[in-house]
Amino acid sequence: MAKPKLDRKTLLKNSLSVFKSRGYHGTSVNDLAAASGLLKGSIYHYIESKESLMLEVLNALRDHYVAKVFSKCHDENLTPYERLQELSIRAEEIFTFEETGDFFVNIGLETINSNPSFAKVIQDFFKDWIGSLSDLYRHVLDEQDAIVQAERVVAELEGSVIMMKILGDVNYLKRSSVRVLNEFKELEKNKISKVYNG
Amino acid sequence: MAKPKLDRKTLLKNSLSVFKSRGYHGTSVNDLAAASGLLKGSIYHYIESKESLMLEVLNALRDHYVAKVFSKCHDENLTPYERLQELSIRAEEIFTFEETGDFFVNIGLETINSNPSFAKVIQDFFKDWIGSLSDLYRHVLDEQDAIVQAERVVAELEGSVIMMKILGDVNYLKRSSVRVLNEFKELEKNKISKVYNG
């Protein structure tokens, strides 16, 4: 049996990088094949369609985030603040170097009307992110406020990344994550003083 | 038989509505022509190219915002807080009904790598928005803080709109604008107390 020269993980990584820079409609199957050193016809040995490839990329990326990033929110070896700090550091790396964090937003906005098949994975990504964050905020807020706060933080971070990309100013995200961390410390203080006073 | 003439404003409005729901790469010249009751070839009587049409749409939209929305920030008949309130109301209408506010973000993200010719108008839109807002915040903050605050508010609103669109939750924006308004009131209070105390 001939062993596959191109393993799935590499194929997905290469495809992600093309989709990232050209969007969904903007990338051709030819581009995707070339990114993995293949001619157009050959890539159909690995994939069923352009659409199914994108779906697989989105799923793999979401799984990666859930397992490697969002899971930090439940790391019992760290204090809640340290967990948020870890998340911030990872987020900053992801958005500025990997440029992968806004991928879900990009593809989401581009395909929400034309390709509803992508919607579920994209929504799941954000629901997981918000869910993990709100578990963290549960340490300093009641359930409803924790959810609202998590939604707000995700919206602010995403907004910052987008403004960063469009205006080319790298300080947006940095300031946002500093703000989020300080806010959390403030919330912790308020909670302690409440415990002492009430 | 009098021929109904297609005026430029209608053409731009029709085109905007197509670009809005299908993106730039996702809409064909056929779509654009059909939206104005023309066949594909006929639209070239009005436009030079698909790209130039999009550019005109973007320019018209930016001009509209500058003249009708952002200008509220300098309305001397209103208090600073009332101006922000006006802006919030308009923003809410724009984002939820006209669905036009995230257009600049959508097209910006979709074309930033492939169509640099759109970048300038899109950036100008956000620079104008941030500029007008920071003039407002100048009433309660020093210059540098006013700019940072304006950038933050725009990022948060944009982030909210995007999450709203992707997750289908209409409460995001409402909560964001309430937060922005309350924050402004808080800043006004702090400024007054500073004046009294120092």
Add this chain to the structure above:
DNA sequence: CAAAATCTACCAACCGTTTGGTAAAATTGA
């Protein structure tokens, strides 16, 4: 060898754009 992987060649459909042509409307000139 046979299976797996890749290439070449080729679809039909669509892309943005151009063309040749045609009526109707507006303008002109007497």
Add this chain to the structure above:
DNA sequence: TCAATTTTACCAAACGGTTGGTAGATTTTG
């Protein structure tokens, strides 16, 4: 005023090129 002329608005068809996708021959590999 009214016919001649020009301009406008539009269409059907076609352009060269690209799209996502397929079929079959060819190469690589265990």
